[in-house]
Amino acid sequence: MERFFQYFFDGLSVGAIYTLLALGLVVVFRGTGHLNFAQGEMAMFCTFLVWQIQDWGVPLWISVLLGMVLGFLLGAITEVVLIRPIAKRSAGAVFVITIALFLGLNSLASMIWGALPSEAMPNLFPDEPDDFVRIFGAVWRYESIGILVVALVLCGLLFAIFAKTKFGLAMRAVASNSDSARLVGIRTGTVLMASWGIAAAMGALSGSLVAGSNGEVTSNLMFTVFIYASAAATLGGLDSPGGAVIAGLSIGVVENMAAGYFPLWIGQEMKLSVALLTIFVVLLVKPSGLFGSTRIERV
Amino acid sequence: MIKLPENGPAHWALRIGAFVLVLAVVWWIPANTESATVGLMADGFALIIAAMSLNLVLGYAGLVSLGHAAFFGIGGYTTAILVKDHGWSPGWTFYAAAAIAFVIGCIVALPALRLKGVYLALVTLAVAVLFPQLMKWRKLEWLTNGAQGIDSVRYEDVPTWPIIGELRGREGRTEFAYWLAFVVLVIAYLVCRGIVKSRVGRSLVAIRDNETAAAVMGVNLFAMKTLVFGVSAALCATAGSLSTLRTGVITPDDRYVTLLGSIVFLLVMVIGGAGMLWGPIAGGLAYVWLDDVTRDAGAGGDGIIANVIDLFFGWSDQSAATFILAVLLIVVMFVAPYGIVGLLKRLSRKIVVVVPAPVGPASPPRSDPDTQSVSAASTT
Numbered sequence: 001m002e003r004f005f006q007y008f009f010d011g012l013s014v015g016a017i018y019t020l021l022a023l024g025l026v027v028v029f030r031g032t033g034h035l036n037f038a039q040g041e042m043a044m045f046c047t048f049l050v051w052q053i054q055d056w057g058v059p060l061w062i063s064v065l066l067g068m069v070l071g072f073l074l075g076a077i078t079e080v081v082l083i084r085p086i087a088k089r090s091a092g093a094v095f096v097i098t099i100a101l102f103l104g105l106n107s108l109a110s111m112i113w114g115a116l117p118s119e120a121m122p123n124l125f126p127d128e129p130d131d132f133v134r135i136f137g138a139v140w141r142y143e144s145i146g147i148l149v150v151a152l153v154l155c156g157l158l159f160a161i162f163a164k165t166k167f168g169l170a171m172r173a174v175a176s177n178s179d180s181a182r183l184v185g186i187r188t189g190t191v192l193m194a195s196w197g198i199a200a201a202m203g204a205l206s207g208s209l210v211a212g213s214n215g216e217v218t219s220n221l222m223f224t225v226f227i228y229a230s231a232a233a234t235l236g237g238l239d240s241p242g243g244a245v246i247a248g249l250s251i252g253v254v255e256n257m258a259a260g261y262f263p264l265w266i267g268q269e270m271k272l273s274v275a276l277l278t279i280f281v282v283l284l285v286k287p288s289g290l291f292g293s294t295r296i297e298r299v
Numbered sequence: 300m301i302k303l304p305e306n307g308p309a310h311w312a313l314r315i316g317a318f319v320l321v322l323a324v325v326w327w328i329p330a331n332t333e334s335a336t337v338g339l340m341a342d343g344f345a346l347i348i349a350a351m352s353l354n355l356v357l358g359y360a361g362l363v364s365l366g367h368a369a370f371f372g373i374g375g376y377t378t379a380i381l382v383k384d385h386g387w388s389p390g391w392t393f394y395a396a397a398a399i400a401f402v403i404g405c406i407v408a409l410p411a412l413r414l415k416g417v418y419l420a421l422v423t424l425a426v427a428v429l430f431p432q433l434m435k436w437r438k439l440e441w442l443t444n445g446a447q448g449i450d451s452v453r454y455e456d457v458p459t460w461p462i463i464g465e466l467r468g469r470e471g472r473t474e475f476a477y478w479l480a481f482v483v484l485v486i487a488y489l490v491c492r493g494i495v496k497s498r499v500g501r502s503l504v505a506i507r508d509n510e511t512a513a514a515v516m517g518v519n520l521f522a523m524k525t526l527v528f529g530v531s532a533a534l535c536a537t538a539g540s541l542s543t544l545r546t547g548v549i550t551p552d553d554r555y556v557t558l559l560g561s562i563v564f565l566l567v568m569v570i571g572g573a574g575m576l577w578g579p580i581a582g583g584l585a586y587v588w589l590d591d592v593t594r595d596a597g598a599g600g601d602g603i604i605a606n607v608i609d610l611f612f613g614w615s616d617q618s619a620a621t622f623i624l625a626v627l628l629i630v631v632m633f634v635a636p637y638g639i640v641g642l643l644k645r646l647s648r649k650i651v652v653v654v655p656a657p658v659g660p661a662s663p664p665r666s667d668p669d670t671q672s673v674s675a676a677s678t679t
Contacts, residue, residue, distance in 0.1 A: 035417035037424075086632060091416055095363060096569055096632055099562055104625030111615035111622060227428055234421055265438070273432050276425040283422050284410050 005138035007260045008253055013144035015252020016151035020206035021222070021229035022236070022244040023158065024199035029238045030175035031195040032087065034094045038101035040226025042078075043203030045105045046071040047211045047221060048113050050204065051121055060122055064208045068201040075200025076193045083196070084189070109219045121211040124150075147209050154205065155245055158198075162241065171195065175239065224272055228255070231275035235282050237292020247290065251275060300649060305656045313651070329477055334470045337477045338545070339587055344480035345542040347583035348487045349555070350567040352534035355491060357565070358574035359500060360527050361507030362411050366423035368560030369430035370532040373400045374539025375549040375556065376434065379449040380442065389454055389544050393483075396540045397533035404532025408525045415510070427558045431551040448550025452543055476545040483541055487534055492576055494530065503527055504574075535564075566624060570631050572638030581639040586624070593620035 021039060028036045036042075050067035054060050078101065086093045125131075125146035132141045162168040173181040174191045182188050203222075210225055211217045232251045236243025251274075259271045266274065288294045303309045329337050349371055356362050377396035381387040387395075410422045434443045443449070457466050457475045466475050494500050502523050505513035514520050539556075543549045554560060563586070571582020595605045612619035635642040 029417075033417075035420065037420075082629065089636065092357075092361070092363065093632055093636070095417070095420060096565070097629060099565060100625045100628040100632070103562055103566070104622055104629070107617075107619075107621035107625065111612065111617045111619060114617065227424075230421060230424070234418075238417070267437075270432060270436060273429055276429045276432075279421055279425040280410070283414055283418055287414055287418055 002137035003260065004257075005136045007257045009135075009138055009140055010144065011253030011256035012249055013147050013252070014256065015232075015249035016148045017206050017209055017225060018228040018232050018252055019155065019245050019248030020151050020202050020209075021225055022232040022248045023155065023241055024202045024206075025229060025233040026236075026238060026241050026244045027158075027171075027195050027202075028199045029233070030241075031171070031178075031192045032083070032094075034083070034087070034091065034098070035230070035238070036196075036199065037095070037098040038078075038105060039199065039203055040222035040229070041102050041105040041109075042071065042074060042200045043207035043225075044217075044219065044222040045109050046074065046200065046204030047121075047207030047217050048109050050208050051113075051211070051217050054122070060124060064124065064205065067204045067208060071200040071204030072197035075203075076197035078200075079193050079196035080189075084192070106219055113217075113219075121208075121215060121217050123212040123215070124208065125212070127213075143213055147213065150205070150209070154202065158202075159241065167191075167194070227272060228252075228275045231278045233289075234279050235289055237289030239293060240289065240291040243289060243291030251278065301651050303651060303653050305653050310653055325481055329474045334473050338473045339591060341473065341477040341480045341545050342542065343583050343587035344477075344484045345538045345545070346555075346563070346567060346586065347579050348480075348484055348538035348541070349535050349560075350564045350571070350579035350583055351487055351491050352531040352538065353564045354568050354573065354575075354579050355494065355503075355527055355531045355534070358568060358578065359495060359507060360503040360524065362524065362528070363416060363420040364423045364528075364531075365420055365558065365561045365565070366407060366426035367531075367535050367564050368427045368556055368558060370400050370404060370535035371539035371542070371560055371564075372430050372434065372549075372551075372553075372556035373403060373532075374536030374541075375543035375553070376443060376449070376539075377536065378540040378543050379452045379549045382452050383449055389452075389540075390458075393537055393540050396536045400536030401529040401533040404529040405525050407532070408528030411524050411528060412521060423561075424558070427561050431557050434551040434556075443551075446551060448548060448553070450548045452549070453547045454544075473545075476541075480541050480545070483537060487537070488576070488580075490530070490534065494527075495576060499523065499526070507574075566628050570624075570628060570638055572640035575637070575640045578638055578640045581643075585639060589624065589627075590620050593618055593623060 021043060024039055024043075025036060028034065028039070046067050049070050050063050053063035053066050058066070082097055082101070083094060086097055123143060125143040127141070127143045131143070132139050133145075134140070160168075162172065170181070170186045170191050171194075173184075173186055174188050178188055181191075206225070207222055211221055214221070228251060229248070232248035233244050234247075235251065236245070236247030255271050255274045258266045258274050259268055282289060303313070328340055349367060352370070353364060353367050356364050356367075374396040377399055378389065378392040381392040381395060382389055407423070407426055411419055414422060433439060434448075435446045436443075437445070439445075453472065454475070457472055459466070460475075460478065463474070463478050466472070494503075502513065502518040505516060505518055506520065506523060510520065542555065549556070551557075555563065567582040567586050568579050569582070570585060571580065572578030592604050593608055608619060608623070612622070631638060637644075
C-alpha cells in the first residue's frame, strides 16, 4: 500500500506538469482548431530565458514570472505574424509552420546557449534530502507538493477566467463559433492572440518546473513532456480544458505505476510508450477523447 | 514568350534535352568530384526517395504523416538484421524490407481511415516516437542489439555492373552506393509517376481536395488510403535500406530514424514543392547543398555564401544549418507555397508555354492561350 501511495503521488506531481502543457494545447486548439506542435519547444525556449534572467541576478520566482510574460509575448507575436496570415490558406500550412517553429526554436536555443553542456537550473522549491513529509508511509517531497499546488492554482485561475470574466466569455464564444462571435462584436483576432499568449506562458511555467526538478535546462528539455501532454490532451478531448486536467493527472499516475509495478517489461525506459499507446488507442477507438465534443462536418 | 504545341517536335526536343542534361550531371559527379561529395549525393538520393514517399501520402492524398521516420528505420533494420544475422545478400533485403514496411504501412493506415488533420498527425507522431523506443527495448535486444545498433552492414564484394565497371576499395564502395541509390531513385520516380498519372493518382487528389465528395464520386476510400500508405511505407523503407547499406551502420538514434527524420522529409518535400513529382528531387538537392554549405561555414570554409552565413551566425559555435532550414521553410510557406518547383514553373511559363493538344475530335480550336495558361496554372 505504501508503494501504491508513493507511485500515486509521484504520478500526480509529474501529471501536474503535463496538465499545464496540455492546457496550453487545448486553449490554442479551442480557439483555432490547430495543434501547436511547437508548444513544447516554446516552453523550452522560455525556460532558457528564465535561466538567463535568474543568471543575471534576478530572484528566481520573479524571473519565472518575467519568463511567463516573455512567453506570452512570444506566443502572441507568433500568432499574429506567422499563424494568422497562413491560416487563411489551409490547416496543412499551419501544421508545417508549427513544425518549422519546432525545428527553429530548438536549433536557435542550441545556438544561443550551447547544445548539451547544459545550464544548471536551481529548483523552485526546497529540495534538500530531508525536505519531505510522510503521509500514509509514502515520501511526499516538498518539491512535488509545490509543483502540484502551483499547477492546480494556475488551472483554477484559468478556469475562473474562463467562467467569470468577460474575456473568458469571449474565448468560449470564439471556440464555439468564431464567425458568429465576430458578428456580435467580439474581436476574434485579439482573443486568438491572447490564447496563444496564455498557452505559451503556461508552457514557460511548466518548463521552469521541469528544469527545476531536473536541475538543468537542455534543448530537448520539453520533448518527452510534450508527448505526454499531447497524449493527455488527446485522452481528455482536444477541446476540453477539464478533460486535459483529469487526463494529464491520470496519465502521470498510470505511467508511474506502469513503470513501478512492471520494472522488467516497462520500467523507466519504456514509460513513454504508455503515453504513445494511449494516443494510438484513444484516437482509434474514440477520436473525440473522453470529454471532447464530436464535430459534424458538412460538405 | 514561346508557345510549343504539346508532344510536338520542339516539346520532345526539350524533354530529351533535359533528360540528357540530368544524365550528364549524374555521370559527371562520381568521375570528377571527391569521394566525400559522391557519398553526400548518395545520402541525398536516399533522402529524396524518402521525401517522394511522403509526397505520395501528404502531397497527393493529403494524409498528414509524421511517422515516415519509422518506415525508414524499418527498412534500415530489416536490411541490417538480414545481412548480419542471416547472411542474406544485401540486394535481396530490399524486397524483404519493402514487403514488411508495406504491411506495417497498411496497419498504420487504419487510423487514417477515420482521422484527419491534427488527429492523424498525432497518431503518426506516436508511431515515429515509439519506433526508436521499441528498437532500444531490452526485450528486443536479441534482435536489434539495443541502443548500440547494428554495424558493418555492407557488401563483402561490391558487384560489378556493366556500364560503371569494376569498383574496388573504400572509394569504390561509395561510388557503388551512389549508382545503386541513383538506380533506385529512378525506379522510385517511375513508381510515383505511374501512380500519380493514373486513375489511382486522380482518386488520391480527389480525397485530398474533398474526402466526402470523392467518396460520393465512387472513390473507394478504404482501398485508396490503405494502398497509398502501404506503397509509401515500402518506398520509404527502400530509402532506409539504401542509407544503411551506404553508411554500414544503423542505431535507434540515427538522424533519419528518430522523429527528426520525419520532420526533415516533410521539410524537403515542402521546400521542393508538395504534390509535384519533381518537388522532392529539387528539395532534396537544395537540402544537401545547404547542409554542406553551412557545415563549410562552420568549419571556416570559403565562398560568398559561407561568408554570409558566417556574418550572421558566426557568433554561435553550433551549426546554423537547422535554423536556416527552419527559417527557409517559413519563408517558402509565405512566398512560394508550391515550393521551388512551383516557383520555377511559374517563372518558366513566362518564357516557354506548352500548349496542350486539343482534346477530342469535336472540340473547337482554342484561340486564347492566355486563359489556357491561367487554367494550367491553377491545375498544377
